[in-house]
Amino acid sequence: MVDKPINQKAWLLVLPVFVIVAFSAIIPLMAVVNYSVQDIFNMSQPGFFVGTEWYREILQNDRLQDAFLRQLLFSFVILLVQVPLGIAVALAMPTRGFWVSLCLVLLAMPMLIPFNVVGTIWQIFAREDIGLLGRWVNELGIDYNYTADTFDAWLTVVVMDVWHWTSLIVLLCYAGLVSIPDAYYQAAKIDGASRWAVFRYIQLPKMQNVLMIGILLRFMDSFMIFAEPFVLTGGGPGNATTFLSIYLANLLQASEFGPMSAFSIVYFLIILLFSWLFYTVLTRMGKGT
Amino acid sequence: MGFRPRHIGLILYILFLLVPIYWLLNMSLKSNQEILSGFSLWPENLTWANYATIFNDPSWYMGYVNSVSYVVINTLLSLTVALPAAYAFSRYRFMGDKHLFFWLLTNRMAPPAAFLLPFFSLYQAVGLFDTPLAVAIAHCLFNVPLAVWILEGFMSGIPREIDETAYIDGYSFPRFFFVIFIPLIKAGIGVTAFFCFMFSWVELLLARTLTSSDAVPIAAIMTRTVGASGVDWGVLAAAGILTIVPGALVIWFVRKHLAKGFALGRV
Numbered sequence: 001m002v003d004k005p006i007n008q009k010a011w012l013l014v015l016p017v018f019v020i021v022a023f024s025a026i027i028p029l030m031a032v033v034n035y036s037v038q039d040i041f042n043m044s045q046p047g048f049f050v051g052t053e054w055y056r057e058i059l060q061n062d063r064l065q066d067a068f069l070r071q072l073l074f075s076f077v078i079l080l081v082q083v084p085l086g087i088a089v090a091l092a093m094p095t096r097g098f099w100v101s102l103c104l105v106l107l108a109m110p111m112l113i114p115f116n117v118v119g120t121i122w123q124i125f126a127r128e129d130i131g132l133l134g135r136w137v138n139e140l141g142i143d144y145n146y147t148a149d150t151f152d153a154w155l156t157v158v159v160m161d162v163w164h165w166t167s168l169i170v171l172l173c174y175a176g177l178v179s180i181p182d183a184y185y186q187a188a189k190i191d192g193a194s195r196w197a198v199f200r201y202i203q204l205p206k207m208q209n210v211l212m213i214g215i216l217l218r219f220m221d222s223f224m225i226f227a228e229p230f231v232l233t234g235g236g237p238g239n240a241t242t243f244l245s246i247y248l249a250n251l252l253q254a255s256e257f258g259p260m261s262a263f264s265i266v267y268f269l270i271i272l273l274f275s276w277l278f279y280t281v282l283t284r285m286g287k288g289t
Numbered sequence: 290m291g292f293r294p295r296h297i298g299l300i301l302y303i304l305f306l307l308v309p310i311y312w313l314l315n316m317s318l319k320s321n322q323e324i325l326s327g328f329s330l331w332p333e334n335l336t337w338a339n340y341a342t343i344f345n346d347p348s349w350y351m352g353y354v355n356s357v358s359y360v361v362i363n364t365l366l367s368l369t370v371a372l373p374a375a376y377a378f379s380r381y382r383f384m385g386d387k388h389l390f391f392w393l394l395t396n397r398m399a400p401p402a403a404f405l406l407p408f409f410s411l412y413q414a415v416g417l418f419d420t421p422l423a424v425a426i427a428h429c430l431f432n433v434p435l436a437v438w439i440l441e442g443f444m445s446g447i448p449r450e451i452d453e454t455a456y457i458d459g460y461s462f463p464r465f466f467f468v469i470f471i472p473l474i475k476a477g478i479g480v481t482a483f484f485c486f487m488f489s490w491v492e493l494l495l496a497r498t499l500t501s502s503d504a505v506p507i508a509a510i511m512t513r514t515v516g517a518s519g520v521d522w523g524v525l526a527a528a529g530i531l532t533i534v535p536g537a538l539v540i541w542f543v544r545k546h547l548a549k550g551f552a553l554g555r556v
Contacts, residue, residue, distance in 0.1 A: 004382045013377035014389065016370040017433055024408075024430040025396050031407035085302075092299040101544045105537075106303050109310065112536025114491045114508040117529045124316060124526065125309040130324055132312045163306060224400040227493050245402040252405060264403030271398045 036261035047258070054262035064263065066239065067247040071223060074157070074243060078222040079215060081162055086169025086214065091203070093174050104174075107167040119231025122160040126232075146233065150240040157229050157241050164228065165218060172214040176207035212282045216275055223271055310533065317526035324522050339527035352507030353531065355421055356490065359504070362425035364485040367432040368478065375440035376466070380449065393434035401494045412499055423499045424506070428489045435488065436481045443477025476546045483543045490536060507532055 036054055038047035058064055089107075094100055110118070126146050128134035137144040146156040180202060188198050226245035229235065235242035235250070242250070244267055251260035316324055317339050318332040327333075343349040377383070378390060408427060409418075417423040451473070455465040471478070497509040511528050 004380065006383065007381040008383050010377035010381040010383040010386075013373035014383075017374040017393070017437060018389070020366070020370055020426065020429050021393060021396060021433050024427055025399070027411055028404045028407035029399075031410065032403065035406065089299060089302050092295040092302075094296075103299070103303065105540050105544050106306065108540050109533070109537065110306055112487055112491065112533070112540060113529075114493055114532050116493050116508050116511065117532050120511065120525060120529050121309050121313050124522065125312050130316070130328070130522065132308065132330075135328060163309065167306070220398050224402070226402055245400055248400070248402045249405075252402075257406060260406070264400070267400055267403055268398070271400065272395060275398055 032261045032264050034261075035257050036265055038258060040257045050258065054258045055266070058259050058263045058266065063239070064247065067242055067244055070242070071244045074225070075219055075222045077158055078161055078165075079218060081158065082166045082169050082218060083211070083215060085162065086166050087173055087207070087211075089166070089170045090173035090177060090207075091199070093170070093177075095178060104171065107170055109167075110164050111167055113164075115227035116231045118160065118164050119228045122156065122163075122228075123232050126156050148237055150237060153233050153237055153240050157232060160228055160232065161222065161225070165221070168217065169211075169214045172210040173207045176210040177203060180206050212279070215282065216278055219278060220271055220275060223274070313526050313529050316522060317530045319523060321521060321523045339523040340531075342524050343527055343531065349507075349510060349528070352505060352510040355500070355504045356496075356506040356508070356532075357535065359421035359424040359428070359496065359506070360486055360489045362421060363428045363432060363489045364482050366425055367429055367436045367485045368482060370429075371433055371436035371440055371481070372471070372478075373466075375437050375444055376470070378437065378441045379444035380452065390437075393437060396434050397431050399430070401492070405494065405498045408495060409498055418499060419501050419503050421504050424496045424504065425489075427495045427499055428492060430495075431492075432485045432488055435484055439481045439484060440474070440477055443474045443480075447473055479543050480546050483539060486539055487536065 035047075037049060037051060039050045039053075040047035093103055113121070125131045126134045128138050128145055134144060134146075143149075144152050146152045184202050185198070188202060193201075224245055225243055226249065229241045229243060230246055230249070233241045235246045248260060248263060248267065251263065315331060318335050318337070320334065320336050320338060323329075323332070323334060378386065412418045412423045412427070417426070447470070451469070452465065455469050460469070493506070493508045496506040500506065500509070507528065511525060511532075
């Protein structure tokens with residue numbers, strides 16, 4: 001890595017990527033900044049400058065703060081469930097033979113389903129009248145209705161996300177696990193290492209990098225979750241599952257362009273900040289051990 | 290490799306993944322009447338009518354054509370621009386390389402919901418609105434950085450001596466790149482194409498915002514099934530099943546390289 005030659009002409013090779021990403025990233029970002037400091041009644045007329053008013057307004061908005069706390073809680077719960085579950089499933093995977101391919105393909109299935117179809121699947125599956133899950137749970141004598149009860153709605157959204165994305169953690173961890181040479185395990189066996197010691201000192205360090213990527217991706221994506229809960233509950237009951245992206249889409253629907261743009265900027269910055277924090281903390285932890 | 294108790298957990302987990310999909314399949318093979326009147330674990334009067342509805346109605350099946358076309362354009366576009374860039378990142382240092390790489394990755398963190406409005410205005414202004422190309426370019430926002438990242442990993446695994454030997458043998462850069470280098474990272478290209486396909490196929494928010502009638506993706510068309518007489522569950526389920534098929538096919542082709550592809554954690 002260190003001895004890569006310096007070659008400024010390499011920019012020519014990178015230029016197409018820069019142009020195509022800049023077109024979809026920088027221009028819209030500038031537009032959002034521009035909208036966020038103006039009062040706009042109608043997209044065809046120019047708005048007038050209001051400075052930081054929208055920023056102050058959204059930062060003091062109670063409903064937005066609620067949505068933010070709800071979002072934090074959701075992402076936290078998601079990581080808390082998916083990371084240990086993902087590691088456990090990865091450890092249970094076979095390491096060679098025909099079954100590996102089959103398991104990988106089956107595990108990856110939920111990730112290849114369009115987000116709103118995931119919402120549709122669970123909307124049907126958890127309904128108390130026509131859904132297998134809803135029907136069973138109610139027959140067990142538990143009152144379960146995700147469209148009316150806050151806790152049930154939350155539980156359904158969390159289980160749906162676990163269903164949808166735990167496989168990502170599994171596949172990442174599995175990729176780390178298969179890179180461990182057999183000699184390590186043999187050495188551990190000779191030393192009489194316990195199952196826990198093998199996990200703690202051989203498997204976990206090897207999974208650390210991929211696991212970090214997995215945690216980052218899961219955090220970012222769960223923080224931006226939109227289509228699945230939108231299809232499932234529409235943000236309800238009440239505002240119970242109105243996460244930040246759903247709140248944002250509601251602002252757009254109400255043509256509140258100024259507050260929406262100001263909020264978009266804050267939203268993006270929050271994700272950047274958290275991702276940077278995770279990254280720093282996790283890499284520090286890695287160096288510590 | 291015998292059967293061990295820990296495999297029971299794995300089997301249970303995979304069942305947990307498959308049962309909701311099975312339920313969708315089950316519903317797609319029932320008539321609406323059967324769905325709403327009774328409750329059965331498998332279709333008692335198996336019917337293909339829901340699928341027939343989709344395949345006979347252009348406003349339904351064109352949704353699949355639209356989705357597949359922007360996904361294919363996006364995958365080709367992402368690979369075309371990402372290949373030379375990944376080569377540059379893996380072989381050379383240049384001004385601002387680290388910053389550029391990090392900036393590319395930050396685009397993965399931008400919430401799409403935040404950029405709906407400017408995307409809408411931008412693509413209308415350049416006259417691409419409601420075309421598959423618009424969605425394909427918009428999806429490059431997250432697929433190109435990802436493609437560069439994965440390809441860079443695969444390319445760094447190829448020793449640089451190969452490049453040097455080729456140049457000494459008198460190969461020009463394009464000739465070396467296409468004749469020698471690309472065949473060496475075939476697996477990496479396959480895995481990258483898979484990821485581009487996957488993320489473009491599952492994304493809905495941008496695809497829906499950038500289309501209105503001619504290029505609407507299937508996932509957006511599905512929201513139409515809420516009609517005057519309530520939700521048409523059977524057709525909705527059939528449409529859902531059909532969106533799972535392309536993903537299942539693609540993943541079967543890359544299954545051998547999948548684990549390697551996920552090993553992108555080389556930070």
